[in-house]
Amino acid sequence: MLQRLQRLEDLEAIRRLKHRYLNACDRKDIEAIRSCFAAGDIHIDFGPIGLFRTREAFLAIYQALACHAAVIDLHHGANEEIDLVGTDEATATWALYYFNLDANSGLTRQLGGTYEDRYRRTDMGWQIVSSVARMHSAVVGRTLEDSQ
Amino acid sequence: MLQRLQRLEDLEAIRRLKHRYLNACDRKDIEAIRSCFAAGDIHIDFGPIGLFRTREAFLAIYQALACHAAVIDLHHGANEEIDLVGTDEATATWALYYFNLDANSGLTRQLGGTYEDRYRRTDMGWQIVSSVARMHSAVVGRTLEDSQ
Amino acid sequence: MLQRLQRLEDLEAIRRLKHRYLNACDRKDIEAIRSCFAAGDIHIDFGPIGLFRTREAFLAIYQALACHAAVIDLHHGANEEIDLVGTDEATATWALYYFNLDANSGLTRQLGGTYEDRYRRTDMGWQIVSSVARMHSAVVGRTLEDSQ
Numbered sequence: 001m002l003q004r005l006q007r008l009e010d011l012e013a014i015r016r017l018k019h020r021y022l023n024a025c026d027r028k029d030i031e032a033i034r035s036c037f038a039a040g041d042i043h044i045d046f047g048p049i050g051l052f053r054t055r056e057a058f059l060a061i062y063q064a065l066a067c068h069a070a071v072i073d074l075h076h077g078a079n080e081e082i083d084l085v086g087t088d089e090a091t092a093t094w095a096l097y098y099f100n101l102d103a104n105s106g107l108t109r110q111l112g113g114t115y116e117d118r119y120r121r122t123d124m125g126w127q128i129v130s131s132v133a134r135m136h137s138a139v140v141g142r143t144l145e146d147s148q
Numbered sequence: 149m150l151q152r153l154q155r156l157e158d159l160e161a162i163r164r165l166k167h168r169y170l171n172a173c174d175r176k177d178i179e180a181i182r183s184c185f186a187a188g189d190i191h192i193d194f195g196p197i198g199l200f201r202t203r204e205a206f207l208a209i210y211q212a213l214a215c216h217a218a219v220i221d222l223h224h225g226a227n228e229e230i231d232l233v234g235t236d237e238a239t240a241t242w243a244l245y246y247f248n249l250d251a252n253s254g255l256t257r258q259l260g261g262t263y264e265d266r267y268r269r270t271d272m273g274w275q276i277v278s279s280v281a282r283m284h285s286a287v288v289g290r291t292l293e294d295s296q
Numbered sequence: 297m298l299q300r301l302q303r304l305e306d307l308e309a310i311r312r313l314k315h316r317y318l319n320a321c322d323r324k325d326i327e328a329i330r331s332c333f334a335a336g337d338i339h340i341d342f343g344p345i346g347l348f349r350t351r352e353a354f355l356a357i358y359q360a361l362a363c364h365a366a367v368i369d370l371h372h373g374a375n376e377e378i379d380l381v382g383t384d385e386a387t388a389t390w391a392l393y394y395f396n397l398d399a400n401s402g403l404t405r406q407l408g409g410t411y412e413d414r415y416r417r418t419d420m421g422w423q424i425v426s427s428v429a430r431m432h433s434a435v436v437g438r439t440l441e442d443s444q
Contacts, residue, residue, distance in 0.1 A: 001301060005149060008156050008304055019227040023241060023262070026284075072285045074260040076226035076243055078372035078393075079315040093319060095372055097226075097245070097393070099260060101285050107440075108287055112370040112395060114319070136322075137368045137397050139404055139439040143287040144255075153297060156304050167375040171389060171410070174432075220433045222408040224374035224391055245374075245393070247408060249433050256435055291435040292403075 007084060010126070014082050014090055014119055017126045022075040028067050030059060036128055038120055043130040072101040077115075088121040096133065101143065112137035155232060158274070162230050162238055162267050165274045170223040176215050178207060184276055186268060191278040220249040225263075236269040244281065249291065260285035303380060306422070310378050310386055310415055313422045318371040324363050326355060332424055334416060339426040366399040373411075384417040392429065397439065408433035 017036060024032035037044070037055035044052040049065070052058040066073060079095040098111040113135035120129045165184060172180035185192075185203035192200040197213070200206040214221060227243040246259040261283035268277045313332060320328035333340070333351035340348040345361070348354040362369060375391040394407040409431030416425045 001298065002149065004301055004305065005152055005156075008301075008308065009152065011308060012156065012159060016229055019229050022227045023229065023243060026243065026260075026262075074243070074245070074285055076224075076245055076260075076372075078226065078374065079318045081312055081315050081319065095319060095322065095370070097370070097372055099258075099285065101287055110395075112322075112372075114322075137370055137395065139397055139437075140441050141287075141289065141437065142440060144290060145288050150297065153300055153304075157300065160304065160307060164377055167377050170375045171377065171391060174391065174408075174410075222391070222393070222433055224372075224393055224408075226374065247406075247433065249435055289435075289437065292438060293436050 010084055010090065010121075011082050013126050014092065015080060017119065017128070018077055018080065018092070018094060018115075018117070021128065022077050025062075025066070025075045026073055028073075030063065030067075033062065034059060035124065038122055038124075038127040038129045042128070043118075043132075045132040047134060049133075070103040072103055074099040090119045090126070092117045092119070096135075098135070106143045108141040108143060110137075110139045110141070111135040158232055158238065158269075159230050161274050162240065163228060165267065165276070166225055166228065166240070166242060166263075166265070169276065170225050173210075173214070173223045174221055176221075178211065178215075181210065182207060183272065186270055186272075186275040186277045190276070191266075191280075193280040195282060197281075218251040220251055222247040238267045238274070240265045240267070244283075246283070254291045256289040256291060258285075258287045258289070259283040306380055306386065306417075307378050309422050310388065311376060313415065313424070314373055314376065314388070314390060314411075314413070317424065318373050321358075321362070321371045322369055324369075326359065326363075329358065330355060331420065334418055334420075334423040334425045338424070339414075339428075341428040343430060345429075368397040368399055370395040386415045386422070388413045388415070392431075394431070402439045404437040404439060406433075406435045406437070407431040 021036040034055055041053055044058045050061055076097040077094050080092055082090060082092040084090045094115040096113055096115060100109045113133060116132045117128055118130035119126050169184040182203055189201055192206045198209055224245040225242050228240055230238060230240040232238045242263040244261055244263060248257045261281060264280045265276060266278035267274050317332040330351055337349055340354045346357055372393040373390050376388055378386060378388040380386045390411040392409055392411060396405045409429060412428045413424060414426035415422050
């Protein structure tokens with residue numbers, strides 16, 4: 001029974017980790033994003049955005065691309081399928097709804113796709129050790145007015 | 149172990165409460181929305197929609213704004229991060245995808261943002277005692293046709 | 297306590313089942329979709345798409361409608377409210393965000409609505425035995441460019 005309870009707690013913790021990552025991306029909270037990934041060698045493959053071997057390498061690109069006032073992003077996770085692998089590792093598929101508004105031009109960009117992730121239990125709790133994102137749906141639009 | 153089990157049950161119950169609230173908003177089910185909030189003094193801060201101290205005050209505005217046949221709404225929650233605070237209170241951050249279609253004009257309005265909530269265990273189960281919504285992404289569009 | 301643990305495991309398993317179904321629809325993975333539904337007599341009512349009494353009948357239409365390279369779909373579940381009914385049955389309401397991009401024409405179609413589902417524990421784990429989908433929000437658009 002303890003093992004079954006632990007499994008449920010781990011599923012909640014991993015779901016929470018990914019939610020924390022996605023919310024931190026919307027807030028552009030660099031320290032919160034950093035804490036979602038394990039230190040040292042990891043694997044981040046975000047397709048056209050790049051392939052990164054450390055969280056620092058990813059954060060450098062993330063800051064260059066996203067950390068501008070005109071970049072308004074939504075990262076909403078859906079449809080998670082999380083599998084524990086042994087006691088200290090897990091994998092998951094997530095669907096992603098991504099939406100970007102360029103506050104300068106009013107152009108919008110909606111992407112839909114998936115993450116294939118791997119997580120590890122570390123001294124810092126569950127962390128992401130591999131994340132492969134592939135988008136299969138891309139649509140460009142323009143807001144009719146800036147009406148917030 | 150009982151405490152750990154109780155914690156998991158509370159997380160499920162709180163997630164369910166917010167889902168019930170969001171679905172009730174899409175259905176415009178006033179009684180279901182009312183039951184999600186605690187009776188008496190609460191705190192609802194929905195930015196430009198208003199600041200409310202009771203569920204009745206909020207429901208009066210909600211009915212005036214939303215309860216028309218031409219107002220077609222989606223409220224989809226994502227990325228919840230729920231924290232229990234003691235045994236009978238909890239806080240959460242949620243991401244929101246909101247989409248409105250005006251069936252008369254064909255105009256659409258998409259909002260993305262967050263809720264910062266506080267919940268309390270009452271005689272009616274978990275209920276919302278504080279909810280602060282802030283939208284950071286707003287896009288206006290128009291459907292090319294009404295093609296349902 | 298075992299019953300309470302079992303209930304939480306069942307909620308996770310049912311959430312996972314629906315997520316597996318929705319992800320399989322995005323991937324157009326026919327075998328994965330099939331495995332989400334029970335064999336034999338079931339009830340699938342997808343409104344204008346049709347009414348089906350077996351998973352094979354549904355899959356035949358699904359393949360005809362969806363399994364083309366130009367059909368790019370997102371099926372994202374939200375706001376699930378799952379209720380166990382006895383030990384081997386359950387019901388749920390889900391919100392759905394559906395988005396289709398026609399890669400040939402650049403036309404897009406967004407639907408929002410709900411599923412009312414019934415699940416049964418079978419020898420194959422939890423499976424869908426009834427699914428009624430109703431969309432209440434439909435918007436047609438066009439991508440400004442194909443920019444993936």
